[in-house]
Amino acid sequence: MRLNQDTPQDADGPHVLVRTEGRAGFLTLNRPRALNALTHAMVLGIDEALTAWEDDPAVETVVIQGAGARGLCAGGDIRAIYEDARAGGTETLGFWRDEYRLNARIARYPKPYVALMDGIVMGGGVGVSAHGSVRVVTERSRVAMPETGIGFVPDVGGTYLLSRTPGELGTHLALTGAQADAADALLTGLADHFVPSEDLPGLAEELTRAPAHEVLPRFARTAPPGRLAAARDWIDTAYTAPTVEEVIDRLLDSGITEAKESATTLLSRSPTALKVTLAALRRARVMDSLEAVLAVEFRLSHAALTSADLVEGIRAQVIDKDRAPRWTPATLAEVTEADVAAYFAERALP
CATH class of the missing domain: 3.90.226.10 (2-enoyl-CoA Hydratase; Chain A, domain 1)
Known part of the structure; x- marks a missing residue:
C-alpha cells in the first residue's frame, strides 16, 4: 500500500x-x-x-x-x-x-x-x-507528557491515561512533565x-x-528498575492535596530531596497550565470513556491556543531557547477559579 x-x-x-x-x-x-x-x-x-x-x-x-x-x-x-x-x-x-x-x-x-x-x-x-x-x-x-512546560495541558488522551495510574503517579507525571523510563x-x-x-x-x-x-x-524481558515505585509514598502524599499550592507545600515539607526538586520544577511551569491540568485530571478520573475525555481536552486545547502562555512557553523552550518564560499570570495565587473554569467552557468553532 x-x-x-x-x-x-x-x-x-x-x-x-x-x-x-x-x-x-x-x-x-x-x-x-x-x-x-x-x-x-x-x-x-x-x-x-x-x-x-x-x-x-x-x-x-x-x-x-x-x-x-x-x-x-x-x-x-x-x-x-x-x-x-x-x-x-x-x-x-x-x-x-x-x-x-x-x-x-x-x-x-x-x-x-x-x-x-x-x-x-x-x-x-x-x-x-x-x-x-x-x-x-x-x-x-x-x-x-511535558505540556505544562510550554503553557499547555496534557492532551491526546493524556489526562485519561494519567488519571488511571496507580495512586497519584500520573498526577506527578502530568504536572511536572517528568519522563517515565x-x-x-x-x-x-x-x-x-x-x-x-x-x-x-x-x-x-x-x-x-x-x-x-x-x-x-x-x-519480552524484565525491565531494569525504575524510579517511581520507590517514590510512591511521597508522591501519593503530596499529590492528593486539593490544590497545586498545597501540592508544592507538601513536596517542600517532605524532607526528601527528589520531592523538593519536583516542587522546584512545578514552580517553573505555567501557573495556569498547572491548575487547569490538575482540574482536568480529576475530571478525567471519573469520566467513563476516552472519547468523553478527548472532548474535554479539545476545549482545553482550544482555550490554550488563544492564551498568552502557549506562545510564550514555546518561544522560551523551542524558538529562542532562553528557558525563561514569562507566564501570565506569573504566580499560582493570581490564577483564579474563574480562570480555570473558563478553559472548560464550550467554545464556538471558527
Whole structure:
C-alpha cells in the first residue's frame, strides 16, 4: 500500500512510510531530524492506512515505529502550532480535531496495534502509541507528557491515561512533565512489555509471520528498575492535596530531596497550565470513556491556543531557547477559579 501523492516529503522522503509485509502493516513516522514530530498530514496518513487495513484480511497486525535512532515521536509540530497561535489562526484546531479522533480510533482498533515506543515518546507520540493494544518499551524509552512546560495541558488522551495510574503517579507525571523510563511506563500502565532495543528488528520481523500474542512472549524481558515505585509514598502524599499550592507545600515539607526538586520544577511551569491540568485530571478520573475525555481536552486545547502562555512557553523552550518564560499570570495565587473554569467552557468553532 502507498500513501496518496499529496503526502508531504522532504530530504527524508514521505513523512509516513506505509508498507505491508507478510501478516503485518507497518507505519513508520519518518521525520527523524524533527524527532518524527507529527503534522496534520501525518495524522491523516496514519488514519488512511488504518482505514485500508481494518477490513483487509491479509493484515492481521499493525505496527507503528519511528525512523532514526532517537525515538518514536516527540509530539506535535510545535513550531507550526506556535506560528498559528501567534497569527491568531485556527489551523491548529483542525489538526487537534483529527489527531484526537485518531487517538480514539487507535484505542478501539479491532486488530492488534503494536507500538514500538523506543527512545523519545512525548505528547502526540504518546497519543499514537499508548492507546494501542500492545505497547512495547525499551531501555531507551522516555515517555512523557511535558505540556505544562510550554503553557499547555496534557492532551491526546493524556489526562485519561494519567488519571488511571496507580495512586497519584500520573498526577506527578502530568504536572511536572517528568519522563517515565521503561519500568515506570509499565508501572503506570503506559506500556505492556519490555523488549531490549537490539531485539526490536527481530520482533518486527516475527510479527510478519505470527500473531502478536504468540510473538511477544518470546521477546519480552524484565525491565531494569525504575524510579517511581520507590517514590510512591511521597508522591501519593503530596499529590492528593486539593490544590497545586498545597501540592508544592507538601513536596517542600517532605524532607526528601527528589520531592523538593519536583516542587522546584512545578514552580517553573505555567501557573495556569498547572491548575487547569490538575482540574482536568480529576475530571478525567471519573469520566467513563476516552472519547468523553478527548472532548474535554479539545476545549482545553482550544482555550490554550488563544492564551498568552502557549506562545510564550514555546518561544522560551523551542524558538529562542532562553528557558525563561514569562507566564501570565506569573504566580499560582493570581490564577483564579474563574480562570480555570473558563478553559472548560464550550467554545464556538471558527
